[in-house]
Each structure stands twice: as C-alpha cells, then as structure tokens.
Amino acid sequence: MTTSDRAPVPELMRMAAHPLRWALMTELAASDRRVRELVAAVGEPQNLVSYHLRLLRSAGLVTMRRSSFDARDSYYHLDLSRCGTAFAEAAAALHPALAPAGRQWPAGSSVLFLCTGNSARSPMAEALLRHRADDVQVMSAGSHPKPRLHPNAVRILREDYGIDLEPRRPQSLDALAGRRFEYVITLCDKIREVPRDHGPAVTTHWSLPDPAAAADTDQASYPEFQRIAREIDTRIAYLPL
CATH class of the missing domain: 3.40.50.2300 (Response regulator)
Structure with missing residues (x-):
C-alpha cells in the first residue's frame, strides 16, 4: 500500500495530537475559559495559545462567545457534541468494535x-x-x-x-x-x-x-x-x- 492509498488521518486526531492543543481541549472540556485563564493553565505565551485556539476553531472543535457580563472578555467552549461524534467516527474507522457504547448515569450524584x-x-x-x-x-x-x-x-x-x-x-x-x-x-x-x-x-x-x-x-x-x-x-x- 502506498502513502496515497492510505485513509486520511481524521482531522480530530491531527488537532488533538499536538500536546498544546490537547492541553487546551482538556481545559475546555472541564469548563468554558477565557484566554488569560488558558494561558495560566497551560503555562504558554498568549500568542501561542491564541494561535492554537484559532486552529481548533477553524476545525469546528472550539467556539468563542463574548461574555454577557463584560463584552471585553470572550469565553472559549469545547464543542463536546462535535468532539464526541468525531472521536466515535475515528474509533470506528480504526476498527468497528471500537465504537463507543451507550452512556450510563451513576446514581447519587x-x-x-x-x-x-x-x-x-x-x-x-x-x-x-x-x-x-x-x-x-x-x-x-x-x-x-x-x-x-x-x-x-x-x-x-x-x-x-x-x-x-x-x-x-x-x-x-x-x-x-x-x-x-x-x-x-x-x-x-x-x-x-x-x-x-x-x-x-x-x-x-x-x-x-x-x-x-x-x-x-x-x-x-x-x-x-x-x-x-x-x-x-x-x-x-x-x-x-
């Protein structure tokens, strides 16, 4: 099999494979964050964080919304639905048996x-x-x-x-x-x-x-x-x- 014959790497995998983008996605999976909070969390310069946030936004994995309290601020949000679908598709593309099972809610939370x-x-x-x-x-x-x-x-x-x-x-x-x-x-x-x-x-x-x-x-x-x-x-x- 030649390189050209191989299936393309899913975009989610290409995005998530970068250590800083994975760190940003992990932070945003827990909570919506502002840029300065992400900078503090990942310990990288703001220009680098902003660059990778733009890539994640262009891939449709992250969205941005102006704060309704202070319009000078913006909150970034990880689109979990889009990520969930993309991860499921990537897993199934690797092997059908890897497709995720249904969600179970634990009692008592x-x-x-x-x-x-x-x-x-x-x-x-x-x-x-x-x-x-x-x-x-x-x-x-x-x-x-x-x-x-x-x-x-x-x-x-x-x-x-x-x-x-x-x-x-x-x-x-x-x-x-x-x-x-x-x-x-x-x-x-x-x-x-x-x-x-x-x-x-x-x-x-x-x-x-x-x-x-x-x-x-x-x-x-x-x-x-x-x-x-x-x-x-x-x-x-x-x-x-």
Whole structure:
C-alpha cells in the first residue's frame, strides 16, 4: 500500500495530537475559559495559545462567545457534541468494535446549577438533567432571583421536552446555605465573577447569554430560548458525572 492509498488521518486526531492543543481541549472540556485563564493553565505565551485556539476553531472543535457580563472578555467552549461524534467516527474507522457504547448515569450524584435570576437558564438546566437521570440529585438557584419563571422557559420545556416547570418558583442561593453538592455549574458570566465557597464541589462554567435579553418581547426572544435550551441539553449529555 502506498502513502496515497492510505485513509486520511481524521482531522480530530491531527488537532488533538499536538500536546498544546490537547492541553487546551482538556481545559475546555472541564469548563468554558477565557484566554488569560488558558494561558495560566497551560503555562504558554498568549500568542501561542491564541494561535492554537484559532486552529481548533477553524476545525469546528472550539467556539468563542463574548461574555454577557463584560463584552471585553470572550469565553472559549469545547464543542463536546462535535468532539464526541468525531472521536466515535475515528474509533470506528480504526476498527468497528471500537465504537463507543451507550452512556450510563451513576446514581447519587448531586448537581447545583446557578445563574443570576433563576428564571430561565438554571431552572431549564435543572429540569433537563432531572429528565435525563432520575437518580441524580439536582437543584438550581439564583444570586438575585426574579419573582417568577420566564414564560418562554416554561413553554419550551413543556412543548419541546414534555417537562412541566410550574408551579416552581425561582429560589435564592441563600436558601441552600449549608447544602453541599458534588458539582456546581454556573450558567451566566455575572454570577461567576462573584467569589463563592462551594467547598469540595467540582466547579464548572458554561458561558450562556441570557435568552431574555435577546429581544424586547417574549415572542421575539422565543427562538433564542429554544437555542439556549438545546445547548444546555447537549452540554448536560456530556456532563462527567
């Protein structure tokens, strides 16, 4: 067999084979990060980190989103769904028996989702995780809870996922004082900037914009609520529980 006859190396393998790109992917698999956080984590110059982030973005493995709290910042996010598909395809290309088996959720894990108002992102995340895994203890809260759930959050979960959020009301993080969780996941950039002691919990950040800020009316913001719900559901599917 000549070199030209060989199957091409999957792009994911070429991207992941570089030690620095693998280190960046590993960091982003745990949490959305800013460039300066990645620089500190991998111990390499910012220009080199930025170069390899551009390569990962061009391959579709990493995305970037402006912070909804401080527009001068950007968060990088590893597209776990794209990576999962690409790894599965690469494994199957090497040998069919290497294709991954189905995901099993362990019983007894505890997860807390946090955002500012606890009216949209965090209650949707709570409901979607509970819908996927009955044995996972999951709650959500807000630093400054709003009086009620956003009607689009209620509508989307009912119509798209068959989940009824009502009569649940937003709750304050203060109401959970003393409770301990294995995983604490922040879903908005604002609440991440407020230092909090979560004890031994594994902390993760998902940089998700407020879907209610996308438009002036509930009807106009509905597509953004749908998009955010899909992204949350995808990220939940890849939680390292």
